[in-house]
Amino acid sequence: MPEKTKLLIIGSGPAGYTAAVYGSRALLEPILLQGIQPGGQLTITTEVENWPGVKEIQGPDLMTNLESHAKSAGTKIINETIIKLNLKKYPFIAMSEGGNQYEAESIILATGAQAKWLGLKSEEKYKGFGVSACATCDGFFFRNEIITVIGGGNTAVEEALFLTNFARKVILIHRRDTLRAEKILQERLFKNPKVEVIWNSQLKEIIGIDNPLSVEGIKIENLLDKKELEISCKGVFIAIGHAPSNELIINQLETHNGGYVVTKPNSTETSIPGVFAAGDITDFKYRQAVTAAGMGCMAALEAEKFLAEKIV
Numbered sequence: 455m456p457e458k459t460k461l462l463i464i465g466s467g468p469a470g471y472t473a474a475v476y477g478s479r480a481l482l483e484p485i486l487l488q489g490i491q492p493g494g495q496l497t498i499t500t501e502v503e504n505w506p507g508v509k510e511i512q513g514p515d516l517m518t519n520l521e522s523h524a525k526s527a528g529t530k531i532i533n534e535t536i537i538k539l540n541l542k543k544y545p546f547i548a549m550s551e552g553g554n555q556y557e558a559e560s561i562i563l564a565t566g567a568q569a570k571w572l573g574l575k576s577e578e579k580y581k582g583f584g585v586s587a588c589a590t591c592d593g594f595f596f597r598n599e600i601i602t603v604i605g606g607g608n609t610a611v612e613e614a615l616f617l618t619n620f621a622r623k624v625i626l627i628h629r630r631d632t633l634r635a636e637k638i639l640q641e642r643l644f645k646n647p648k649v650e651v652i653w654n655s656q657l658k659e660i661i662g663i664d665n666p667l668s669v670e671g672i673k674i675e676n677l678l679d680k681k682e683l684e685i686s687c688k689g690v691f692i693a694i695g696h697a698p699s700n701e702l703i704i705n706q707l708e709t710h711n712g713g714y715v716v717t718k719p720n721s722t723e724t725s726i727p728g729v730f731a732a733g734d735i736t737d738f739k740y741r742q743a744v745t746a747a748g749m750g751c752m753a754a755l756e757a758e759k760f761l762a763e764k765i766v
């Protein structure tokens with residue numbers, strides 16, 4: 455027999471846990487499924503210095519706090535992943551990998567997104583210790599340093615430009631001899647005296663030390679003449695894009711911009727009434743913990759309204 459709930463929250467990042475706090479306080483008795491990354495993306499970072507009210511906190515600690523807040527507000531938190539979602543039928547049906555079924559009168563989709571990585575061993579080793587995929591989050595840690603940015607699309611150029619606010623110098627490394635980014639962004643990049651672009655080159659390795667774990671430079675390879683070059687830098691930003699975690703809703707909800715869930719303006723309502731989307735699964739612009747949390751709040755308030763107005 456499926457477990458029935460008024461509100462099913464899928465995802466345990468800042469969006470999911472905030473929706474859980476609001477949903478619980480609205481007496482919706484939500485059930486939250488954590489997925490394979492309990493706590494979401496912030497569990498793989500170190501210092502977070504832009505969560506309002508807390509000057510500095512480790513990402514995993516912040517997410518433990520949010521989880522315990524959601525739990526104490528009354529949310530039933532389940533450490534499982536949803537593998538199938540049927541939004542064509544109402545109430546909606548969700549199936550977990552453990553074979554449990556949930557029948558939900560409303561759903562908040564907060565499955566987030568993942569930065570795309572290159573897959574290098576050294577990239578994995580220094581993630582959070584000089585290697586980042588978020589300039590807004592981590593640029594501040596590299597004031598007056600040399601920073602390298604890997605990529606050639608809008609993400610890379612935007613990140614490189616933003617990082618010039620902190621860095622002594624920003625070196626953009628791109629595999630081709632032209633950028634894919636919008637022309638206006640390219641113009642701004644080429645005009646910026648702090649920026650140097652190295653063309654036709656790929657990242658081979660991130661070089662660093664173990665004590666303290668930190669980046670000292672990178673090794674790149676020129677794809678035309680195969681020559682290798684070492685560059686000293688303290689920060690490496692991998693800016694090759696993000697992928698929304700949308701597997702559950704493909705062909706069910708309207709998406710745009712490479713798979714992000716479409717929501718109505720100033721709302722978290724999706725193309726199916728009763729299904730709300732919050733956080734990085736719908737946000738290709740800001741991608742911050744506090745904006746995800748804000749959307750989680752909106753989604754819970756909108757779910758409450760939907761349930762109150764629903765014709766049974």
Ligand SMILES: Cc1cc2nc3c(=O)[nH]c(=O)nc-3n(C[C@H](O)[C@H](O)[C@H](O)COP(=O)(O)OP(=O)(O)OC[C@H]3O[C@@H](n4cnc5c(N)ncnc54)[C@H](O)[C@@H]3O)c2cc1C
Nearest residue numbers: 465466467468469489491494495536566591733734741743
């Ligand atoms: C390295 C790094 C550092 C960052 N630093 C900062 C920072 O300093 N400040 C800041 O504001 N932002 C930072 N960010 C960005 C921030 O982490 C994200 O914007 C935020 O976590 C998005 O929250 P979210 O709730 O939308 O989803 P996420 O945090 O992406 O969480 C998604 C959740 O959905 C779950 N999930 C996915 N699929 C399923 C499924 N099928 N079933 C059940 N659950 C599922 C996952 O397990 C996870 O719990 C950083 C990101 C990274 C990667």
